[in-house]
Amino acid sequence: MLNLMKLEMKRMNFHTIAVCFLSINAGILGILLLLGVDPEITAEDFNNAEQIMILIKTLVVAAFVIYASVLLSNMVIEEFKSKTITVLFTTPVSRKKLLLAKVLVISLLTFVMFLVSISVLTAIFSVLNNAFGILWFSFPIDILRENMMHLFVTGIAVAGMSLIPLVFGMRKYSVPATITSSILIVSVLSSSVNNGMMNLFSYTAIPIVLGIIGFIIAYLVINKAVKNDF
């Protein structure tokens, strides 16, 4: 299993992934910097560091759940669509393990990218805020340490949740369905209530439940896919 995961990682184009990862982070940082454009409007919605943390988390989750769906499309859906998966199915590898390896690699990568992004963005924004006073209140880097456990758990939840699009994508081996469904999931999760103070992510339980559902769905979809005739 571990070998299969290594093999999948070897097949990934890390150069492209790195470029995407950096662009996504640059984009989110850009959005954060916009907070400094008009302090008055910003003040209507954001009054303390905790809210900024929620904003960063929401953006990062949204970005990487969608990015995970792109990876799912490339590594799973496309292989079924172009039938190259049948080549792999004629090798002495268990079909189930083969697909689980692909999905786990994507989960793992999403988890890592989530944690790294959130840490780096918080750190950079904290430093910039100190230096240039983007917000009228302070955004100390310590907030990262305070939230560490919570972020770790959310990371695992995101890793599972990012697999939910599989169920839509694998129906007709459709890349658009995979990516669209991920965007829908993200929109529902990030839609805010209570004047932007809360979204579904504010409760830890919801992402965790979705994360568990994601892992279960992935397993069930794979279980069904391996029984198909090709």
Next chain:
Amino acid sequence: MTYAIRTHQLTKGYRGKEVVSGVNMNVRRGEIYGFLGPNGAGKTTIMKMMTNLTKPTSGEIEVLGTRLQANSHDILKRIGCIIEYPILYDKLSARKNLEIYCEYMGYYKKDAIPEALELVNLRVVDDIPVREFSLGMKQRLGIARAIVTKPELLILDEPVNGLDPIGMQELRDLFYKLSRQYGITLLISSHILGEIEQIADTIGIIREGKLIEETSMAEIRGNNTEHIELSVSDYPKAAYVLEHELQATNFLVKEEGLINVYDPAISQNDIIQAMVRNGVEIGRINNKNLSLESYFLQRMEGSKKHA
């Protein structure tokens, strides 16, 4: 164990319609088995079942001494195959395609890849993606992939499709070499008979999902197809001579002056001597081998009538 593949009452149905029914195939070790049938006869489905890509509705398959189960996959290490058409990673180079396959096969011999490319005579520039290949090149790459891990059994579905006549001959030679030098068993399907006639040891003919015949080529050549064609001016007399002097029972007077003698006991020489003795002038005489094609067509016609 003398069989590479045996199937027993192999049946596959899609939505209540049987596309393969009750097929009992026997592919002996080391032989080249030509699998013939028109398009849509069920060749690909059977080959898919042999590689476990598709599960049979009923019946059994034994490959290299192992009975295939729904989740058998270890046995695939010893099999190379092309099913339907060579499915390749379009965006990757030829070499990369082979590398990925070898990794999943757990085959790490270093020079295996250049060797395989050499064997199929595919000269590739490293960074050209496969999607820019011609159909013939893709076909060659598919074959290279099937043989790169030196399998014991090769299952090739229409492997010479899309190749020019020279390419076909080259690959036929390669298949023959793989069989005779490396002892690999080959199951090759085709709908064009001439393609395998020259190299097959055994042929199986399939029609509408049923295996209607499985015979060795030697037998077909020997028993069914040979006759002597004789062209004479005085054919009533020639027929009389054949019947009374040579005791021929199985001959046919076709058009005026053309006689086919199917009796294996009578040689060309016997006929010439008898005709000369009786003063029948022979215009032309020769041995005719019915090509596999005519034989095949005959069989197809026959089975149609019975059906």
